[in-house]
Amino acid sequence: MNKFLKRLRHRRQLDRDLEDELRFHLEMGSEETGDLRTARRRIGNVTAVKEACREMWAFSSLETWWMDIRHAFRTLRNSRAVTAVAIVALGLGIGADTAVYTIVNGALSFNAGIKDADRVFMVSARDTLGRNVLSRSDPSARNFRSQVGAVMNLAAYRYRVVNVIDKNGLPDRYTCALMSANGFSVIGRRPIIGRNFEAVDEQPGATPIVMLTNHVWQDRYAKSPSIIGQVIRVDEVPRVVVGVMPAGMRFPEDIDIWVPLAANSVGDDDPVMFGRLTDGITLPAARNRLDMIAKRLTEKDPSTFKGLEVNVRPVLMIYGVYASRPIFWVLLCAVGFVLLIACANVANLLLARSAVRSREISVRIAIGAGRARIIRQLLIESIVLSVAGGVLGWVLALCGLHGFDSSIMTKPPWLDLSMNTNVFVYLAAISVTTGILFGLAPALQLAKVDIINAIKNGGHGAFGGARGRHLSGVLVVFEMALCVMLLIGAGLMIRSALNLYGTPIGVNTADVLVLRIGLPEAKYPRPDDVVAFHRRLKTQIDSLPGVEEMAVTSNLPLGNSMEVTPEVEGAPPVEQGRLPRLGALVVSRDYFRTLQIPSRRGRFFSPADEASQSAVVIVNNSFAAKFWPGVDPVGKRLRVVKERVPQPWLTVIGVVPDVHQDYQRPLENDPLIYMPYALETQRAMFIIVRSRIQPEKLANAFRKEVQSLDENLPVYDVSTLGDRMAHQRLDVAVVVALFTIFAAIALLLASVGLYAVIAHSVSQRTREIGLRMAVGGTARDIVWLIFAQGIRQIVVGLSFGLAGAIALARVLRADLVGVSPSDPITCLAVVLVLILAGAIGCAVPARRAAHVDPVVALRCD
């Protein structure tokens, strides 16, 4: 190493010595043969010998790399325009790619704070009637549970939304999980302060306790360690805070606090079961074992375990990140296309410049540079270019992500826009790879340059020629084809969005305020208490100035619906468990008037219905059409079957038009039942208020009215109905926006690419054009000549692109709304857009060609 540094310091001396040594050799040789030229011929290219010797000195490689990099910077500085265009193109491509990768990487590495999340699963075991066997408490179910326990450590939770009151601020609404004591050990996390849940906490009579998430501890208690041991009221139950979980740990879903499960196990919903695979068991093996257990039980005890099926799903499924995966890949592909287009574009720019550089390269080869060295030099140049593009891309990605972050209002839990090591490795990798990708073709082309011709002709005609132009043409066709695919993707998404937004929801969303209130069971134990509270609230709210109408509902439009199994009177009997599952809403009598849903037939619920809890029901058009086609449904009867038990008959009193409830399928209307609020009261309902003034202005007055009725009740989720509707469709809007941006970049790059190639070919054909004009060609002939070249490339690119798009668009099918993947209107629009962009790209060079002065053109060199 020391020797190496010494040589590095004395390398000029070494160079001189080498020079002397070789000169001595030549002199000796020429003395002997009497002829310097023979001696020279024998030794060959002296520069090459020197170069080979220098390479023997270890540092020469270092030095040449440094030289090449410096040379690259010089060359790039000398052709500023090309460099700038290339860096911008690459920056756009790499930036878009990095931004999307950041999102995808965040989503794929999301684990909700669960240790080894790939070994934790949601487990359900249902029989033919859809009953959850795992959570039953009879002895045979316990036996089953213990058998399953050999395969995985089982825990359970139940979801609640609760009101939290303490001395630290306003009452707030939190999501709470009632979790079995072993839940945290299954997750694999321990509290950072305080203690874990213990088995005794589940026993009846144990002191009620609560565990906090890190964000609640931070936001509400300012990370004060003294919170441990304090008492807070959760749904009116005083609970001792026993611990705080580590940051980022959110299971299940967007949870705020946990309480022990058994301490509050009243409720009609099944607890959700989850478990961690026992060490050493693989998932397929575990699935096999569970299936075997289920089969054995079904055979042994067919009455209790009829058709028992055990279902195991990855725990991260509940966060929705799995469902978003296909669209991630689609977006990643789309930005990949943009990057490829940018690459092709820059390759074309470099090819065009090759003509100018062929002379320089030829001279360097002539004075002894090896071709490998030339290729290396050119590749270093393109890598320097792409790394600069990468830096710009990084900045653009940061801006893009920032914009994305501030434009979406509700963030899914898995969304992580921070750039971690993975992202930087990816950024570096794509920067260097793109450099090699777009640099290789021009470099190989140049290294093959015909030295003699290049030097003789001063660069003109030596390079390029038919082969160079052919390569450029292929690249442009490639760009066009990719661009067509992106445009079609964007077009399809835009058509979907138009369909989505263009379909009326069926209600008047303007001037409606939405908010939620949850009434805790401890204070409002009976359904009547809940109804009474809402009735009192309505009297107060209706008297507020600016309020037109107030109503209560279980679900909002586009907010899905409850699932019920209705049975229509007089319909042929259906086997138990095979009744259709349909949607239902529980609404108060003013729901339809508040949302301005008209009546088709019959009437709405009346105050008398509500007061006397009459057994009445309203159905939507689709329901009526499905069950009573061509018959007046008013007066018919239906009933709901709950857990195999039919409920009392309900008489249909009215029919209303369809309102969209399922926002994921906006073009389909499902049969829907509206149940009277007095019959099916729920604790947590949406309050909707139609106002005569701006709805936001009502929010504070509303809060005051609620507090005057119960000062411990938090009012939450306050927004206008219009905003909420926009939210529900946000994912589509985001995908549409991203696709449109990518397609716009692609179109810009592709048409600039076409422009560059046509312009370059015009400049190369100046002499030919001059000649044509000299022998009588008109400006129109020349323009046509240039256009014909561009149009040929557009047409070929279009046909490849359309074929590719039709093949690829199928992956988008799940995200399309009311438009087929091979939609002719979209294809036609894309063809027109591309031809227009291409025509603009050709027009400028064609104009220049038409203005060529034959005298000047023919005289040039």
Add this chain to the structure above:
Amino acid sequence: MTDSSYQASMGKAEQRSQGELVQGTLDMLILKTLTRGALHGYGIAQLIQQVSDEVLRVEEGSLYPALHRLELDGVIDSEWGQSANNRRAKYYKLTPLGRKQLAKEASNWSRLAQAIARVMEMA
């Protein structure tokens, strides 16, 4: 890196003519030549040519890179001196390490040559 550039400097296959050195033997020949005492590059090439009755011809294009590499490897050493006709020339000489290396390569070579001879003389 050294190896590949050495091979590259040995010339292209189609240019290989009679008397071209078998790949990898140039090092050994240089070392052997230097057992006679210090020599400059030109002298080494001449000596190999003479001793081999003009059968082996050393291409200068590969001689000097080889000398520099051997020097870097520490098997030969160099110093500047006066040539017979009073010119400044770079003289190379064997180092102890070089002698060891030569002994190893020579025995390898004779084993290889005998083996080839036995195969070629097969009846």
